[in-house]
Amino acid sequence: MKPKTIVEKIWERHVxxxxxxxxxxxxxxxxxxxxxxxxxxxEGLRMNGRxxxxxDLTYATVDHNVPTKHxxxxxxxxxxxxxxxxxxxxxxxxxxxxxxxxxDQGIVHVIGPQLGLTQPGKTIxxxxxxxxxxxAFGALAFGIGTSEVExxxxxxxxxxxxxxxxxxxxxxxxxLGVTAKDLILAIIAKFGVKVGTGYVxxxxxxxxxxxxxxxxxxxxxxxxxxxxxAGLISPDQTTYEFLxxxxxxxxxxxxxxxxxxxxxxxxxxxxxxxxxxxIDAAEIEPQVTWGTNPSMGGPVSGQVPDPSHYExxxxxxxxxxxxxxxxxxxxxxxxxxxxxxxxxxxxxxARLSDLRAAAEVVKGRKVHSNVNAIVVPGSQSVKSxxxxxxxxxxxxEAGFEWRSAGCSMCLAMNDDVLMPGDRCASxxxxxxxGRQGNGARTHLVSPAMAAAxxxxxxxxxxxxxxxxxxxx
Amino acid sequence: xxxxxxxxxxxxxxxxxxxxxxQIIPKQxxxxxxxxxxxxxxxxxxxxxxxxxxxxxxxxxEPVYEQASILIAGDNFGCGSSREHAPWALLDYGFxxxxxxxFADIFYNNSMKNGILLVKLAEDQVEELLxxxxxxxxxxxxxxxxxxxxxxxxFNAAFDIDPYQKxxxxxxxxxxxxxxxxxxxxxxxxxxxxx
Ligand code: SF4
Numbered sequence: 001m002k003p004k005t006i007v008e009k010i011w012e013r014h015v016x017x018x019x020x021x022x023x024x025x026x027x028x029x030x031x032x033x034x035x036x037x038x039x040x041x042x043e044g045l046r047m048n049g050r051x052x053x054x055x056d057l058t059y060a061t062v063d064h065n066v067p068t069k070h071x072x073x074x075x076x077x078x079x080x081x082x083x084x085x086x087x088x089x090x091x092x093x094x095x096x097x098x099x100x101x102x103x104d105q106g107i108v109h110v111i112g113p114q115l116g117l118t119q120p121g122k123t124i125x126x127x128x129x130x131x132x133x134x135x136a137f138g139a140l141a142f143g144i145g146t147s148e149v150e151x152x153x154x155x156x157x158x159x160x161x162x163x164x165x166x167x168x169x170x171x172x173x174x175x176l177g178v179t180a181k182d183l184i185l186a187i188i189a190k191f192g193v194k195v196g197t198g199y200v201x202x203x204x205x206x207x208x209x210x211x212x213x214x215x216x217x218x219x220x221x222x223x224x225x226x227x228x229x230a231g232l233i234s235p236d237q238t239t240y241e242f243l244x245x246x247x248x249x250x251x252x253x254x255x256x257x258x259x260x261x262x263x264x265x266x267x268x269x270x271x272x273x274x275x276x277x278x279i280d281a282a283e284i285e286p287q288v289t290w291g292t293n294p295s296m297g298g299p300v301s302g303q304v305p306d307p308s309h310y311e312x313x314x315x316x317x318x319x320x321x322x323x324x325x326x327x328x329x330x331x332x333x334x335x336x337x338x339x340x341x342x343x344x345x346x347x348x349x350a351r352l353s354d355l356r357a358a359a360e361v362v363k364g365r366k367v368h369s370n371v372n373a374i375v376v377p378g379s380q381s382v383k384s385x386x387x388x389x390x391x392x393x394x395x396x397e398a399g400f401e402w403r404s405a406g407c408s409m410c411l412a413m414n415d416d417v418l419m420p421g422d423r424c425a426s427x428x429x430x431x432x433x434g435r436q437g438n439g440a441r442t443h444l445v446s447p448a449m450a451a452a453x454x455x456x457x458x459x460x461x462x463x464x465x466x467x468x469x470x471x472x
Numbered sequence: 473x474x475x476x477x478x479x480x481x482x483x484x485x486x487x488x489x490x491x492x493x494x495q496i497i498p499k500q501x502x503x504x505x506x507x508x509x510x511x512x513x514x515x516x517x518x519x520x521x522x523x524x525x526x527x528x529x530x531x532x533x534e535p536v537y538e539q540a541s542i543l544i545a546g547d548n549f550g551c552g553s554s555r556e557h558a559p560w561a562l563l564d565y566g567f568x569x570x571x572x573x574x575f576a577d578i579f580y581n582n583s584m585k586n587g588i589l590l591v592k593l594a595e596d597q598v599e600e601l602l603x604x605x606x607x608x609x610x611x612x613x614x615x616x617x618x619x620x621x622x623x624x625x626x627f628n629a630a631f632d633i634d635p636y637q638k639x640x641x642x643x644x645x646x647x648x649x650x651x652x653x654x655x656x657x658x659x660x661x662x663x664x665x666x667x
Contacts, residue, residue, distance in 0.1 A: 016661045017654050022636045025654065027661055037555065039505035050648070053658075065503070078503040085505050129554040129578060145556035145582035147647075155651045157658060161634065193490060194548045197577055227551065229577045293490050293551075314546065318489055411553075413499045420522065432494040432552060434517050 003268035006234050007165050007200050010140040010265060014123050016157055023161040029122040030139075031152050032108045033060040033095065035086040036413070037127030041150035042089040052093040053156045059117060060090050061098040063107045064413050068376050068403035071100065075415065093153075106379020106405040109133040109347040113217065114381060116246025120235035120262035125152055130347050130429065132223040135232030136216035137239055138265050140200070142229040164274040166199040166228070170207040172282040177463035179357070180215035181349060181427070181446035183207065184222040185287035185297055187279055193295045196228025199275065202267065203233050207281035213242040214353045221348045222429050225294040234266035288334050288459050289431050289444040291322035296431070297444065298334075300461045306330035325433055326441050327421065335459050337443070338370065341424035342454040343436070344400075344447055345376030346410035349427035354378075354447040355386050359394045361451035361462060367399035368457030374401040374416070376408040400454070412436045425453040473587035475644030479568050480613040481541030485605040486531060491545055492552035493579060497561040510557055511564030536608025542569045544601050550579025559583040569614045571621065573598050584637050587644060589616060591631045600627065616641060 017025035031054075038060075045052070052058060065079040074080040083100065090097040098104040104111055109130055112118040120138035125131060127149040134141035144158065152158055174183060201223050203216075211219065216233050223231025240259045243249045250258050289297030290304045296319070298305075307319040307330065323330065328337070344350065344358050355377065367373045375395050377383035383405055386392060392402045409416040410428040412435070418424055420439025427450050428435075431442040445453065452462040501513040518530045526533045532540075543562070549572040550558060559582050562570070570583070571591045583590050591614060593601070604610055604627065613622050616638060621629045640647065 017657045023634075025651065025657075027658070027665075036502050040507045040556075043505070043507075048648070076503070082503050082505060127554060127556075129552065143554040143578055145554055145559075145578060145585065147556060147582065147585040151648050151651065154648050155655075155658060156662075157651060159636075159647065159651070193551060194574065194576075197548070197574060224552075224578075227548070227576060293492070314489055321488075411494075411499050413502065430492075430494070430552060432492050434498055435494055438498070438517055438522065 003270040003272070005165050005202060005271045005273060006138055006232060006265050006267045007140060007163065007202065010121055010123065011162060013121070023159045025157050026123060026160050028125055028152050028156055028158055029057060030112070030117055030124045031058045032112055032124065032126035032131070033058060033149070034064055034108050034126070034128065035062045035082045036064045037146050038089065038149055039082060039085045040146050041127070041153055042093065044150040045093070045153060050154045052095060052153045055094040055096075057156060058095045058153070059112070060086060060095050061105055061108055061111060062086060062100055063405075064407045064411065066100055066406040067414050068406045068408045068416060071404055079414065103380050106381065107347045107350065107407055109221065110351060110378035110382065113137065113213070114246070114379060116243055116249035119243065119249070120239060121265040125158065129224045130221050132229065132231045133217050133221040133347055135220040135223065135230055136213060137243070138232055138235035138262070140230055140232065143224065163200045163229070164198055166196060166201045167273040167276040168201050168203045169276060169278045170203060170205040170281050171278060172207060172280050173210060174207055174281045174284060177448065178284050178286060179446040179448060180211055180218040182284055182287045183281065184219045185289065185294065185444060186284045188222065188226050188295045189287065189297050190279060191226065191277055193225060193293050194227040195277065196223060196226040196231070199228050201226065201228040201231040202273070203231065204267070208233060209236065212353065213238060214351045217351070218348055222294065225429060235262050236266065286446065286449050286462055288449065290326060290328060290334065291319065292325055292431055292433050294429065294431060294444060296322055300334050300449070300459055302334055304328045304330055304332040304334070335461070337423070338458040339423045339425050339443070339453055340371060341418060341422055342371055342373035342450050343376070343409040343424055343426040343428065344374070344450050345378070345408050346428035347378060348429040349447050350376060350378030350382065352382050352385050354427065355382070355391050358447040358451035359391045361448050361465065362398045362400070362455065363394050365398055365455045367454045370457050371454050373399065373454040374403055374409065376403040377405050379405045409436050425450045425459065473585065473644050473646070476568065476587055476589050476641050477617055478613065478615045479541070479589065480611060481568065482537070482539050483542045483544055483601070483605040483610045483612050484532060484537040484540035485602040486543055486545045487602050489546035490548045490551055493550055493555050493558040494552055496550070496558040497555065502555060502557050507560055508564065510561035511566070514561040514565040534608065541566050542571065542612055542614065543567050544598060544605060545570065545572045546598070547573045547595070549575050550583070551576040554578045554582070556582045556586070559586045559588050563588055571598060571601065584641065585647070587641060589614060589641060591621060593621065593629055593631055597629050
């Protein structure tokens with residue numbers, strides 16, 4: 001039989017209807033829902049007298065708007081309305097909801113994997129572009145808009161043209177102190193924010209195989225920042241181990257059967273991709289972005305670029321505009337950039353291992369007096385697990401604020417908003433203009449790099465940060 | 473959604489690349505639970521300063537572009553967040569057609585589902601249009617049926633579009649009703665998976 005990629009295999013098993021001159025109608029195994037992109041979809045159902053076809057394959061939570069400080073004090077009436085609207089919609093249509101005070105509440109892309117809802121071979125959608133996160137498990141997971149949310153609610157299917165496949169091959173191994181976040185930032189810096197447009201990216205190679213599930217989620221999460229709606233990794237032993245014992249994963253013999261089924265999805269030896277790009281993991285340093293899209297970044301040892309060194313007029317204009325917004329002069333060494341804020345959180349980097357990595361750096365030290373630093377765990381269950389290990393103490397003793405779960409300062413839709421001109425080292429995924437607050441300046445980094453910047457007050461290479469217990 | 477066949481309108485050139493949906497509509501305006509009324513927030517931080525006054529240097533604020541219904545932009549338009557509020561805002565503001573060298577995938581789908589026609593032209597053609605539109609009062613006719621973009625001074629470019637997308641736009645069809653006609657197939661699929 002012809003060798004196939006994981007994307008082709010998942011695709012074939014989910015085609016409900018095929019017809020000349022049309023995209024395929026694909027079945028959706030899991031639909032995740034949150035408060036921001038769903039109200040108009042439910043409204044559409046009501047207006048047309050339609051039901052949710054499979055509430056049992058749908059799962060909702062509140063994350064984008066929720067307060068992370070005082071849990072039940074929602075000062076913004078409109079935010080509150082959006083949250084109560086989701087409650088009412090879930091009740092009316094019979095959809096399970098991890099509401100604000102529910103122990104399973106959290107960022108939608110953190111709780112899917114944590115509950116074991118995310119599994120290899122599944123098709124997963126959510127009205128959120130970072131749905132690509134779930135691809136870490138070998139699922140075909142992609143973000144959709146509100147019209148598509150309504151379509152999936154009503155039909156449990158979606159019309160999709162078959163995507164092209166791109167192999168992102170990461171050779172060699174990552175150096176000590178270089179994380180999955182640095183890897184994906186380096187990939188985007190090298191290949192740009194639209195390399196993946198029209199493709200599903202499959203990450204392969206030695207460095208990828210060596211990543212833990214949480215690290216794989218960080219990589220797949222940012223596929224959309226490279227333009228790909230979905231990014232995935234063929235499942236392996238690491239995947240099956242992670243899923244074992246999770247709430248929605250079968251147990252005992254049924255688990256073993258599930259693993260056998262999952263194994264079939266992995267890309268076959270010799271399968272052909274429409275395109276392959278490669279990068280050498282060993283060359284990658286800890287990364288810091290300096291601009292206003294995720295490709296505008298580079299190694300911490302580097303400098304802010306000079307637009308006049310670029311050939312194309314478009315590039316010069318884009319970089320000059322970014323530097324103007326970011327308040328940075330060409331040639332500034334990255335390590336000399338001082339910061340006002342540190343945000344450790346988001347669906348990219350707020351799982352337990354991320355918090356552990358940051359705590360390792362912070363332990364026994366103090367946040368710089370010019371810096372406000374917060375930690376926002378990705379879910380309430382990450383929060384309690386971290387507290388059980390005493391990570392909260394490490395952070396608070398150092399001067400970090402320890403919050404409850406939500407998207408928080410990743411997009412600043414709740415009260416966690418920066419002021420114009422504020423400069424933030426952030427573990428999130430987007431450094432767009434105004435993302436963390438109107439006029440606010442975002443630098444994307446890994447949790448360990450964010451922690452080190454919080455202590456130093458400026459960017460530093462975490463690998464040489466003095467007396468670092470992790471890397472010494 | 474409203475059907476679209478042929479549209480003639482004034483053009484606004486937005487000469488920027490990688491315009492993301494956070495720019496098209498900032499997050500503080502995503503809290504409404506309706507589909508309407510987002511046009512007032514379109515490109516909010518580019519259009520208004522911190523006191524809510526119009527910025528004179530932003531192209532959409534120039535009086536000659538006030539009536540524009542066709543937007544021309546740089547590469548990778550609509551990247552970032554999946555928010556459908558972005559096409560809602562563009563449509564509500566009055567844009568019916570957007571022309572760029574490329575669009576981000578999710579934004580492309582979202583726009584088409586709301587009856588905005590997205591036209592991909594080659595980079596040099598887009599540059600030509602940006603140039604022609606830069607003094608304002610420049611009109612284009614976009615014909616979906618024959619897949620062309622023309623002006624009155626000889627500009628004439630053909631564009632590609634997926635035939636199915638084209639059909640949906642031309643007819644203004646509601647996709648959910650179409651899919652529900654295939655309910656038997658969905659039932660059969662679910663049966664098969666169960667066993
Ligand atoms: S954490 Fe940020 S990127 Fe992730 S779902 Fe929330 S807002 Fe989106």
